[in-house]
Amino acid sequence: MTSVQRSLIAPTAHPSLEQALAAKLKRRSETVGSLGELEPLAIRLGLIQNTLKPRFRHPQMLVFAGDHGLVVDGLAQPGQSTALQVRQLLTGQLPLPVFAGIQGLAFTVVDAGVAEKVEPHPRLLARKIAHGTRNCRVNSAMSVEQAHAAIRAGMEIADTLPGNVLACAGIGIGTHETAALVLARLAGVPVRDFIIQGPKMPEDMLAHWTRVLEGAQDRHANVTDPVEVMAAFGGFEIAMMVGAMLVASSKHQLLVIDGIAACAALMVASRIATPVTDYCVFCRSHSHMGLDVALGLFHATAVLELGMDSTDGTGAALAWPLIRSAAALLTEVAEGEDPGPSHPSEILPEMTDVVDDEETTTFPRTGTGPLSK
Secondary structure, X not given: OOHHHHHOOOOOOOHHHHHHHHHHHHHHXXXXXOOOOHHHHHHHHXXXXXEOOOOOOOOEEEEEEEOOHHHHHOOOOOOOOHHHHHHHHHOOOOHHHHHHHHOOOEEEEEEXXXXXXXXXXXXXXXXXXXXXXXXXXXXXXXXXXXXXHHHHHHHHHHHHXXXXXXXXXXXXXXHHHHHHHHHHHHHOOOHHHHHOOOOOOOHHHHHHHHHHHHHHHHHOOOOOOHHHHHXXXXXXXXXXXXHHHHHHHHOOOEEEEEOHXXXXXXXXXXXXXXXXXXXXXXXXXXXXXXXXHHHHHOOOOOOOOOOOEOOOOHHHHHHHHHHHHHHXXXXXXXXXXXXXXXXOOOOOOOEEEEEOOEEEEEOOOOOOOOOOO
């Protein structure tokens, strides 16, 4: 991504607009804070879209799939297959595509680097960079050229999608472990912290995974550049999400981040263009403790906690009605006796955008830094 493209990702910080959004919510709530976390979420949505009336168009759910050479070191369970998981998603055999359909999310699986051949399907985007990455404990998972190719592919995908919402998740055997390596290196956190599933995780499994991943870290001990880190550890699905997140945020779209693989992609993207995190809300599909650590890196909590252990992306689909409800606080709830537009008179000049064929007041972005989480 060029410096010119990075500069298009503007911070969402806008103190006057934030005050106007808070004042508007105050008029529409029984008491300030009566709607809990929906209120700061509504403000974030208004800041992302730079308007007092945030609206969503054609929301997209993309699940990026890839295989990882690292799993040959005993990280895969018998019978696990990324290609099988992709087929189950495409044919509605898992809850995620069903929930996405119910909530009106356009659902697509992206073959970023599945080792096996995946049969064509209307909801499949074939963007395979290679048939899985190499074993990062022995060599770089991918070349830097492959990493850039995957980023470009993700950018092209996001640039052609309709709508102004992109929910991202990554799947594949070894995806969580690969993401743990990327996050550990870029954040300076022990890799073990990201792979602990919970108190019931067998100690021998945790010890083996830790040995394997620490071996991969040692193999690439001197790599620190974010794209080179991603190339060293993988995977193709993470790299494609990086490109998609950069383009979506440059277009002032909402990013819904679900899972540790998406967090790893966001960490890389934020090292390329810091304001990308301003455009994110976070979800989760499982209660693994490693994801708690990943979310903590962004000072974030999940929109919805249901104690699930499901495919990444499932939490985003289930949280979507809550996100829409937060926006509705600003667009649908009547303001009582207040007849006029809800914006402070000192915000000048006003600009008008058209969203879903309705005019909505927007303001010039004046912030100089990312919104504090």
